[in-house]
Amino acid sequence: MPDRFSAAFAGLRDTIPLTVGTTPFAVIFGTLVVSAGLPPEMALALSAIVFAGSAQFISISLISGGAALPVIWLTTFVINLRHALYSATVQPVTKRWPLPWRVVGAFWLTDECFAVFERRLQTVGERDALPYYLGSTISFYLNWIGWTAVGAYLGNRIPGVATLGLDFAMIATFAAMIAPQLKALTPVAVAATAGSVAWVAQGLPYKLGLMLAALAGVAVGVGLDCCRRRMAVEEAA
Amino acid sequence: MTDTLWLAILGMFVATYTVRASFIVFGQKLRFPPAVVQALGHVPVAVLTAIVVPEAVAPGGQMDLSPTNPYLVGTLVAGLVAWKSRRILVAVLVSFVVFGMMRWLG
Known part of the structure; x- marks a missing residue:
C-alpha cells in the first residue's frame, strides 16, 4: 500500500x-x-x-x-x-x-x-x-x-x-468552555461585563444586545490589560 | 428555503472560510498588530458569555430567575463542574442529566 x-x-x-x-x-x-x-x-x-x-x-x-x-x-x-x-x-x-x-x-x-x-x-x-x-x-x-x-x-x-429543550446542548457546552477560564481577575471581569450587558440589553431588536455585550466585555478586558501594563512600567521605574 | 436563509448561509460561509484560509492561503504576509491580538484574546469569553446569559436567565425570552428554571440551573451546574474539574465533556453530561430531570420529570 x-x-x-x-x-x-x-x-x-x-x-x-x-x-x-x-x-x-x-x-x-x-x-x-x-x-x-x-x-x-x-x-x-x-x-x-x-x-x-x-x-x-x-x-x-x-x-x-x-x-x-x-x-x-x-x-x-x-x-x-x-x-x-x-x-x-x-x-x-x-x-x-x-x-x-x-x-x-x-x-x-x-x-x-x-x-x-x-x-x-x-x-x-x-x-x-x-x-x-x-x-x-x-x-x-x-x-x-x-x-x-x-x-x-x-x-x-x-x-x-x-419541547425537549435541545437548545440547552449549546448553552451547556458554552458554559463549560468558559468556566475553566474564570480563574483570574481579567477574564472574570470580561465575563461579568458581557453577561450583565447581555442581560440588560436582551430586549434590543435584531439581537443587537449580543454584539453590544461582546464589545463591552472586550473593552473591559483591553482596559484592564492597559492598567496592568502601566502598573508594571511604574513598578519597574 | 427562502432567499434570506441562503443569504445567511452564504455570509456565514464567507465569515468562516476567510478566517480559516487567512494564513494557510494568504501566507505569512498577514500580520496583526499586537494590540489587536491581545483584544482578540478576550473575544471568546465575552461572546460566549453574552450568548449564554440571556438564554439561561430568560429561556424563550421569558425572564425566569426561579430555581425551577432548568436552563438556569443546568447552566450553573455545567459551569461549576467545568470550573472545578476542567473536564468539559463531564460537565456537559452532568448538566444534561440535571436539565433532563428538571425538564422531563419535574
Whole structure:
C-alpha cells in the first residue's frame, strides 16, 4: 500500500474519537433546526457549506430570535476568530502544499481536526501531512453531514421534540468552555461585563444586545490589560 | 428555503472560510498588530458569555430567575463542574442529566 494511502487511513483512524464525540451534536443540531420551524435543507446546507459547529448552533438561535443578517454574519466571524490561530499554526507546513489543496484544505480546519493534525505534526512530523490531513478532515466532514441529515429528517418524528429543550446542548457546552477560564481577575471581569450587558440589553431588536455585550466585555478586558501594563512600567521605574 | 436563509448561509460561509484560509492561503504576509491580538484574546469569553446569559436567565425570552428554571440551573451546574474539574465533556453530561430531570420529570 502506498504511503499516501496509509497516511490518509491513519488520519481517519486518529480522528475517530472526535468523530464519534461530535456525532450526538450533529444529530441534535439537525433536530434543533427542524424543531425551530426551519426546513431540514437548512440544517444540511449549514453543515455542508459552513461546517462550524458552534456558529451553526448560534445561527439557529439568532434566526429564530429574529436577528438581522449582519448580526448573524458578524457573530459567526467573531465566534470563528480562533481558527485564525490554527491557520497560523499549520501555515509553516501547509505552505509546501499546492495552492489548490491549500484553498480546499482550509475549508476543513475545525477545532477537532486541528487538534489531531497538530498532534501528528509533533509526533510523526511533516511526512505525508497532506494525505493525513485529508483522511482526517474528509471523514470528519462526511460524518458531520451524515448525522446532521439523520437529525434533520428523522428528528421531527420524535413526539414533542420541540419541547425537549435541545437548545440547552449549546448553552451547556458554552458554559463549560468558559468556566475553566474564570480563574483570574481579567477574564472574570470580561465575563461579568458581557453577561450583565447581555442581560440588560436582551430586549434590543435584531439581537443587537449580543454584539453590544461582546464589545463591552472586550473593552473591559483591553482596559484592564492597559492598567496592568502601566502598573508594571511604574513598578519597574 | 427562502432567499434570506441562503443569504445567511452564504455570509456565514464567507465569515468562516476567510478566517480559516487567512494564513494557510494568504501566507505569512498577514500580520496583526499586537494590540489587536491581545483584544482578540478576550473575544471568546465575552461572546460566549453574552450568548449564554440571556438564554439561561430568560429561556424563550421569558425572564425566569426561579430555581425551577432548568436552563438556569443546568447552566450553573455545567459551569461549576467545568470550573472545578476542567473536564468539559463531564460537565456537559452532568448538566444534561440535571436539565433532563428538571425538564422531563419535574
